[in-house]
Amino acid sequence: MSVTSIAVIGAGLAGAATAWQLARRGHEVTVLERSEPANHWGSSHGSARIFRYAYPDPLYTRLVVEARAGWDxxxxxxxxxxxxxxxxxxxxxxxxxxxxxxxxxxxxxxxxxxxxxxxxxxxxxxxxxxxxxxxxxxxxxDAEGAVRTMLRLATDAGAVVRRDWPVAAVSRRDAGYRVVSATGEAVEAAQVVVAAGGWLPDLLGGLGLGPDVLRGFPPLxxxxxxxxxxxxxxxxxxxxxxxxxxxxxxxxxxxxxxxxxxxxxxxxxxxxxxxxxxxxxxxxxxxxxxxxxxxxxxxxxxxxxxxxxxxxxxxxxxxTPDEDFVIDRVDGITILSPCSGHGAKFAPLIGEYAARLVEGGEVPERFRPLSVHGGRVHA
Structure with missing residues (x-):
């Protein structure tokens, strides 16, 4: 069993961006990826995703402007x-x-x-x-190239990436959390960031979030x-x-x-x-x-x-039904999913938002449905 400050579940665009942003801030980070980063079974593979500013909703257009600075x-x-x-x-x-x-x-x-x-x-x-x-x-x-670049920068800053590590469950452990793999391996962490994408429906009930929080999670x-x-x-x-x-x-x-x-x-x-x-x-x-x-x-x-x-x-x-993101934290678990098919362009900003939540900061209220039901807890 290994011990880390922050366990990041998933090494797609959102997870890789989170690892990059946290590691560069000096956090000890372990990324737990079920197979390979940006693999073909998920949402972040390949070299062709659209980066665009045009949205009918002004909020998302403003966020693209912010995200572009992160891409630069x-x-x-x-x-x-x-x-x-x-x-x-x-x-x-x-x-x-x-x-x-x-x-x-x-x-x-x-x-x-x-x-x-x-x-x-x-x-x-x-x-x-x-x-x-x-x-x-x-x-x-270039989605795959972005994942690999962010993980390279994260590991250069001290992060660890563990491949072939499918997460089965997360549970409370003393002052932190115990993350267990499908093969019985375990990682203990003070906080957990979940960026599991399409695997979230299977994992959500095993995060120990409680019935009130789960009722607040939008249907996937x-x-x-x-x-x-x-x-x-x-x-x-x-x-x-x-x-x-x-x-x-x-x-x-x-x-x-x-x-x-x-x-x-x-x-x-x-x-x-x-x-x-x-x-x-x-x-x-x-x-x-x-x-x-x-x-x-x-x-x-x-x-x-x-x-x-x-x-x-x-x-x-x-x-989600309204295609809004979920970027929220309940106690020491931060969830960055789903991105409703249009999240790739925001990857650096999503990582930035995850780092803010881990450190007790704020992100747009619109992306925080769990806090309404689960109660916000600041670090």
Missing amino acids: ELERDGGASLITPAGAIDHGDERDPEGLARVLGEAGVAHELLSAAQARERWDGIAFSGPAVWHEAAGVI EVRQEQAFHFPYRDGASDWPTIIHKTASMQVYALPGGRDADFRGQKVAEYNGGPTIPSAAWHDREIDATRQERVVAYVREHLPGLVPEPYAETTCLFTN
Whole structure:
């Protein structure tokens, strides 16, 4: 059995960011990862996640501005390029480009509101039926590269990463906690940070949080998202990231990254994958009906792509009903999950928020549903 000040459960983006932020503050940190950091069974693998500022909710746009400063610091300290510039287009009857433009303007994010004709002239590989909002500061996050960079910085500052260490339960132990693995190993810690992503539904009842706190936890939905890579016609590659929302379908698309040979656009229906009980049920299987639905979308709305996928992948989205994050602390347990499919861009800020909670500080009340039920305890 080993002893540490803070045990971090999970080495995806949220867990790695937390380890980085805590270790650089001088905390003794042990990361407990059930397999490998950024593994393909979770939510943080691969090299292509969207970094964007456009949200209908001004809070999230403001937080992206804060998160960007953290990404800049991570790239500088880690000596790595983790966000590739691409810009972003938002359009569709249900996306409200005009409203998004107002939010971007209020946050000081440079943008353009374009008519359908203007957008078509600029991006002839995308079909536009109405206005679109463009902001150049968006890009593509190398998720796996970010995890590895944050963990490298964390270990350089003294953190320990334990692989193949699936957590089974957490219980009170004297003034702290005892974390037990599925194989019977144990780690004792003064505090625990849970960043388990899609495994949280299985783990939540074993954290010893108490019935009142558990009643306050929002219902969780885990989806096995289905993403497909489509080749660019004529070798074109200067595509933006895209969010297109209509009454019948919401799609996101982005340049595919190194894991798809940089030769196509990654396209997926948002929350279009099957619902599963937890990450333990993730089989990485592609559903043929859902694939055909995305292919049909590409054929109609993205004429600049060949509507024949050359690669495919699955990824987990763990959602709350309102898609808000849970970043909260009850006694000595801090929970950073779920991120509802849009948390990658906030990773450095989520790590910062976790460090604040561990040290007894504050984060936005909106992300703290457990404190209302469980009672906030300051360090």
